[in-house]
Structure formats: C-alpha cells, structure tokens
Amino acid sequence: MKNHWWKALGVIILLYTFTAGMLLPLKPGIVAVNPSSVRTGDTVTLSVQGYNTFYTQSKTPVRAWLKLDEQRALAAKDIEVISDNALRVSFDIPAHLPVSRRVQDFTLLLDNDVDGASVLPSALLVTQDSIQPDRGETLWVNSPITDLHEKSGITFPFRNILAETIRNTYFHVALWFAMLFLFIGGVSSSVRYLAGNDLDADYRAQAQTTVGLIFGLLGLITGIIWARNTWGAGYKFWNLREVDVKQAMTMVALFVYLAYFVLRMAFEDAERKARLSAVYNIFAFVALISLIYVVPRLTDSLHPGSGGNPALGGEDLDNTMRMIFYPAIIGWTLLGFWMAQLYYRLIRAQMHLEESVGV
Amino acid sequence: MLGWLSLPVMGLIKETLALMRKDLLLEWRGKYALSGILLYVFSTVFIIYTSFEEVEPKAWNTLFWVVLLFASISAIVKSFVQENSPRQLYYYSLTNPIAVILSKTLYNIGLLMVVSLLTWACFALMAGNAVKDNSQFFLALFLGSVGLSITFTFVAAIAGKADHSATLQAIMSFPLVxxxxxxxxxxxxxxxxLEQDSSISDDIAILAxxxxxxxxxxxxxxxxxxxx
Known part of the structure; x- marks a missing residue:
C-alpha cells in the first residue's frame, strides 16, 4: 500500500472534482433583457430574465439601476416582480444623455437581499436623437449605487456567455495541463533511455506519450463542445489564426505524436526503434515549446485572455473555482500517470512474451 | 594557452569543411538535386500562374511559402540516403558526428538559400513580384532557410534509417516547422x-x-x- 497511495489520492481528488464541480450552484445572474435598444426620451419597460434567482423571496424590494459609468447611474422608476426569475423594470430615459456618443451602452444592475447583486454588461443600447452633452448634464438624475448585498453560500461565478458551461474548466483546461505533464514525463523517460540504454525507459516513454495523446484528444473534444455552446457552431477549432496557445499546441502535439507512433511502426528492431523515437521525442518537444512564443503574436484569439473573453485570471477564476480547478489538474495528472504505468506493464509483458515464445 | 583548446575546434572545422566540399562535389558531378528542384519549382509556379492569372499579394505570400516548403523538403530528404551504408560506416570511423551534422546542415542552408532565391525569381518572373520591402523579405528568406534546413536535416537523419524515408520525412517535419x-x-x-506591424523585430528575434x-x-x- 505504501507505493500506491498516489493512485488512491488521484481517484479521491477526481471524485471530489466531479461532485463539487457538477453540484455546486452558479451565482444568480441575468440571462437576457428585452428590448435591448431604445431611443432617448422614452420610458422603457424591460423584461428581465434571471438565472438561479429568487426575486419573490426577497424581504426588501428588488432594486435596479442602469449604470453609465463608475459615478453615474439611473435608478428604476418601477419594478414588478413576476416570478422567481422574471422581472419587469421601467426606466425613464432622459431626452439627452451627458455623453457625446450617438449610441451609448448601459449596464443593468439588479440587487436584492437573497441573490445579492447581479450584472448584465451592455444590457441596453440607447440611441440619441441629437447629441447635446450640456443639456444631458442638466437632465441627468443621478442615483448612486449603494448598499449592495452579498450572496451567501458557496457558488461558482455567473458569466454571461459561459453560464453553466463554466464547469468545463475542471475538465477541458485541467486535461490540457495533465496532457502537458504526461508529455514532459515521456520526454524525461526518453532522456533516461538515451542516458542508460534501458529498454524499460523506452516502454515508459511510449506509455506516457500514448496516455498524453488520449488526454489531448479528450481536451480537444471537450473544447469543441464548449466552443459550440458558447461561440456558436461557426467557430472553426482548427483555424490556427483564431486559436490560442493551448489549442495550437494540442493540434500540433497531435500531429507530432502521431508521427512519433508512425516512426515507431517503421522499425522492427527494438533498440533502433527506441533510440530513434527517443531522439525524435526530445527534438519535437522542444519545437512544441516554441509555439508558446509564436502563437500569441498571430492575431486576436477567441480564447480566454484576449479580445474580451473570460480568462483564467483576475475575477474569472474566483477562489471557489480555484478550490476545484487546481485539485482537478493534480487529479487528472495522477490518473494519467496511473494509466501510463498500467500500459507500461502491458507493453513490457508483451515484449517478454515475444522474447520467450516468438523467437 | 588556447592551443590545446583550439586544436579539436580547428579539427572540427577542418572536418566540416572537407565534408561540405565532398557534398558540393557530389552535387556538382550529378547536378541531380538542384536541377530537379528547379524543375519542380518552375512547373508549380507555372500551374499557379495559369490557374490564377493574376495572383493577389495575400495568395502570393501563402503560395510562395507552400511551394518553398515542399521544394526544401524534397531537396533535403536525400541528405542521408544518397550514400550507401558501407560508406556511412567509413565516415563513422573517420569523423566526429558533430562535424557530420554541421556539414550537412550548413550545406543544406546554402542549398535552401539558392532554392528560395530561385523560387522567388520564378514567382517574380511569372506571377509578378509582390515584395515591397526587399531587405525585410530577404531577411525572412535567410532566417527561413536556416530554420528549415536545421530541422529538415535533423529529421532526414532519423528518416534516413527507415525504408519509406520520404513519407516519414514529411509527416515528422511538418508539425515541427x-x-x-x-x-x-x-x-x-x-x-x-499586407499588414503593418511595428513589433516586427520581435518576430525576427523569435525566429533567430x-x-x-x-x-x-x-x-x-x-x-x-x-x-x-
């Protein structure tokens, strides 16, 4: 048992990841607002659709603002609660806005004591009939946003496009990290083979690379499903100009390691196969690393961290998610190395069998 | 003081130069590689010219590098195959392996520079010259020839040990380059x-x-x- 603790640890961590990652609720959020654009001078009644919200259970009345910037916001004229996740909010839009832009976007902010504050960025676009910032200043009735509530309990953040798919972080992204660790393990096994000419190290490299490739494929598949749900079906996952480092490296790693296996198939002699594939493995890994510097310089990416997309930093990966995301990486990595060890034993047994029976 | 150090380095340079001279002589006697590549480039560019008639700069850029990529692969793939294994064994007993790979790489860098200049000349002749900034373009050609030949030569050394070396060469080296x-x-x-970028020096640094x-x-x- 002394040498097997890490396998149990990996399984326990993954069980924790699946349970917590799938069962914890999302924070309340705003899914959609209708209508989404108005003209100045109108009184607009917005139908708001909430998610995971409990508008009827709030003890204090629900409050709403249209936020222009950090200092300026419009308070709602009237709020009608229809159900737990539907509201009607009316605003008086002044005849002129205190900005010199023709179309101004407003952020909708809702607050009550059960759900806490929820935000929908660029919820409403207001088109000005004539641009007169001076008159806008005088007409503006500012009502500062104060006394926001906090939602109690453990929740994941609500992000507008991502919504429930934010849970995929624990699978898609964590699998990518585990893949990278497995490839690093494979490369170090290859280095050990070249240093000691021990065929066991070559079997290990083959096993770790195979499992890494499987994880890469799984990461790619979860990524495609995720992209279809968030960025739409038109997103091309194979377009290198639109992808980021993670996806480009997965695609190229796929080609590199498929070539690695073709190379292995090309040789009968075990020593020769081991030496040539170890050399290729090391050389290819170094080439793969250089993609980290090349890809970010290509163009804007749809992926996290660029072009206004949610990223793994700042507010998007909050502390609750970190409590599951980091263990998920460790769990997938441990599981991967366990799989690789089993496969390594299988390869070694097959080789011994061939030696004793075949020849 | 540097005497004992410079002796092996001098020997290495001497060996490298001798091996390069041998490769050059072999090529000069056969004229097989360069004429084959030239014909390949010429016919590809002719097909491009006849089907496109007017090549836009964006297509020009893409096609140029694709043609050059395949031309360089077929120029380099035979690096370690053209000589039979008894002769390889003879080199093995005589020379330092570093000198072998260095001579092949340097020779291929020269070969690829010739090939890329010829490809550019073919494009300029038939499809028109789309290059606006000559010094930057030729710098790209130089750095490209160096990078492609280092990787291709190394992969050719691996692929040369197998029977179907040309296929293996292509599938192993494309993802790497x-x-x-x-x-x-x-x-x-x-x-x-086609695009204006002020941080082009970063790209050159990355490439180098x-x-x-x-x-x-x-x-x-x-x-x-x-x-x-």
Missing part, C-alpha cells in the same frame, strides 16, 4: 505590406531564437543517431 513557418508568413506578410535552439538540440542529439 510549424512555429517557424507561421512566423515566416507573418514576417513576409509585413514585407509585402528558434533557429539557435533547434541547432543546439540537433548538435546535442545527433551523436545518439550516429551511434548505430
């Missing part, structure tokens, strides 16, 4: 004024970095291949 190729296309897009890194890896790993 992808970082180089992406940077090259970006660099030459800038030289064609990749070239140096892969050369280091090739020199480090080649002795293991040679030990057969």
């Amino acid at each position: 992808l970082p180089i190729l992406l940077t090259l296309i970006r660099l030459s897009a800038n030289a064609l004024r 970095g990749i070239d140096l890194l892969s050369l280091g890896m090739a020199l480090l790993l080649f002795p293991f291949l040679w030990r057969e």
Whole structure:
C-alpha cells in the first residue's frame, strides 16, 4: 500500500472534482433583457430574465439601476416582480444623455437581499436623437449605487456567455495541463533511455506519450463542445489564426505524436526503434515549446485572455473555482500517470512474451 | 594557452569543411538535386500562374511559402540516403558526428538559400513580384532557410534509417516547422505590406531564437543517431 497511495489520492481528488464541480450552484445572474435598444426620451419597460434567482423571496424590494459609468447611474422608476426569475423594470430615459456618443451602452444592475447583486454588461443600447452633452448634464438624475448585498453560500461565478458551461474548466483546461505533464514525463523517460540504454525507459516513454495523446484528444473534444455552446457552431477549432496557445499546441502535439507512433511502426528492431523515437521525442518537444512564443503574436484569439473573453485570471477564476480547478489538474495528472504505468506493464509483458515464445 | 583548446575546434572545422566540399562535389558531378528542384519549382509556379492569372499579394505570400516548403523538403530528404551504408560506416570511423551534422546542415542552408532565391525569381518572373520591402523579405528568406534546413536535416537523419524515408520525412517535419513557418508568413506578410506591424523585430528575434535552439538540440542529439 505504501507505493500506491498516489493512485488512491488521484481517484479521491477526481471524485471530489466531479461532485463539487457538477453540484455546486452558479451565482444568480441575468440571462437576457428585452428590448435591448431604445431611443432617448422614452420610458422603457424591460423584461428581465434571471438565472438561479429568487426575486419573490426577497424581504426588501428588488432594486435596479442602469449604470453609465463608475459615478453615474439611473435608478428604476418601477419594478414588478413576476416570478422567481422574471422581472419587469421601467426606466425613464432622459431626452439627452451627458455623453457625446450617438449610441451609448448601459449596464443593468439588479440587487436584492437573497441573490445579492447581479450584472448584465451592455444590457441596453440607447440611441440619441441629437447629441447635446450640456443639456444631458442638466437632465441627468443621478442615483448612486449603494448598499449592495452579498450572496451567501458557496457558488461558482455567473458569466454571461459561459453560464453553466463554466464547469468545463475542471475538465477541458485541467486535461490540457495533465496532457502537458504526461508529455514532459515521456520526454524525461526518453532522456533516461538515451542516458542508460534501458529498454524499460523506452516502454515508459511510449506509455506516457500514448496516455498524453488520449488526454489531448479528450481536451480537444471537450473544447469543441464548449466552443459550440458558447461561440456558436461557426467557430472553426482548427483555424490556427483564431486559436490560442493551448489549442495550437494540442493540434500540433497531435500531429507530432502521431508521427512519433508512425516512426515507431517503421522499425522492427527494438533498440533502433527506441533510440530513434527517443531522439525524435526530445527534438519535437522542444519545437512544441516554441509555439508558446509564436502563437500569441498571430492575431486576436477567441480564447480566454484576449479580445474580451473570460480568462483564467483576475475575477474569472474566483477562489471557489480555484478550490476545484487546481485539485482537478493534480487529479487528472495522477490518473494519467496511473494509466501510463498500467500500459507500461502491458507493453513490457508483451515484449517478454515475444522474447520467450516468438523467437 | 588556447592551443590545446583550439586544436579539436580547428579539427572540427577542418572536418566540416572537407565534408561540405565532398557534398558540393557530389552535387556538382550529378547536378541531380538542384536541377530537379528547379524543375519542380518552375512547373508549380507555372500551374499557379495559369490557374490564377493574376495572383493577389495575400495568395502570393501563402503560395510562395507552400511551394518553398515542399521544394526544401524534397531537396533535403536525400541528405542521408544518397550514400550507401558501407560508406556511412567509413565516415563513422573517420569523423566526429558533430562535424557530420554541421556539414550537412550548413550545406543544406546554402542549398535552401539558392532554392528560395530561385523560387522567388520564378514567382517574380511569372506571377509578378509582390515584395515591397526587399531587405525585410530577404531577411525572412535567410532566417527561413536556416530554420528549415536545421530541422529538415535533423529529421532526414532519423528518416534516413527507415525504408519509406520520404513519407516519414514529411509527416515528422511538418508539425515541427510549424512555429517557424507561421512566423515566416507573418514576417513576409509585413514585407509585402499586407499588414503593418511595428513589433516586427520581435518576430525576427523569435525566429533567430528558434533557429539557435533547434541547432543546439540537433548538435546535442545527433551523436545518439550516429551511434548505430
């Protein structure tokens, strides 16, 4: 048992990841607002659709603002609660806005004591009939946003496009990290083979690379499903100009390691196969690393961290998610190395069998 | 004081030069590689010209690098195959493996520079010259020839040990040169004024970095291949 603790640890961590990652609720959020654009001078009644919200259970009345910037916001004229996740909010839009832009976007902010504050960025676009910032200043009735509530309990953040798919972080992204660790393990096994000419190290490299490739494929598949749900079906996952480092490296790693296996198939002699594939493995890994510097310089990416997309930093990966995301990486990595060890034993047994029976 | 150090280095340079001279002589007597590549480039560009008639700069840029990629692969793939194994054994007993890979790489860099200039000349002759910034474009050609030949030569050393070396060469080296190729296309897009970028020096630095890194890896790993 002394040498097997890490396998149990990996399984326990993954069980924790699946349970917590799938069962914890999302924070309340705003899914959609209708209508989404108005003209100045109108009184607009917005139908708001909430998610995971409990508008009827709030003890204090629900409050709403249209936020222009950090200092300026419009308070709602009237709020009608229809159900737990539907509201009607009316605003008086002044005849002129205190900005010199023709179309101004407003952020909708809702607050009550059960759900806490929820935000929908660029919820409403207001088109000005004539641009007169001076008159806008005088007409503006500012009502500062104060006394926001906090939602109690453990929740994941609500992000507008991502919504429930934010849970995929624990699978898609964590699998990518585990893949990278497995490839690093494979490369170090290859280095050990070249240093000691021990065929066991070559079997290990083959096993770790195979499992890494499987994880890469799984990461790619979860990524495609995720992209279809968030960025739409038109997103091309194979377009290198639109992808980021993670996806480009997965695609190229796929080609590199498929070539690695073709190379292995090309040789009968075990020593020769081991030496040539170890050399290729090391050389290819170094080439793969250089993609980290090349890809970010290509163009804007749809992926996290660029072009206004949610990223793994700042507010998007909050502390609750970190409590599951980091263990998920460790769990997938441990599981991967366990799989690789089993496969390594299988390869070694097959080789011994061939030696004793075949020849 | 440097005497004892310079002796092996001098020997290495001497060996490298001698091996390069041998490769050059072989090529000069056969004239097989260069004429074959030239014919390949010429016919490809002719097909491009007849089907496109007017090649837009963006297509020009892409087609140029694709043609050059395939031309360089077929120029380099035979590096370690053209000589039979008894002769390889003879070299093995005589020379330092570093000198072998260095001479092949340097020779291929020269070959690829000739091939890329010829490809550019073919394009300029038939499809028109889309290059606006000559110095930047030729810098890209130089760095590209260096990077492609380092990787291709090293992979040719591996693929040369197998029976179907040409197929193996292609599938093993295309993913490896992808970082180089992406940077090259970006660099030459800038030289064609397809996009304006002030941080082009970073691209050059990245390309030079990749070239140096892969050369280091090739020199480090080649002795293991040679030990057969």
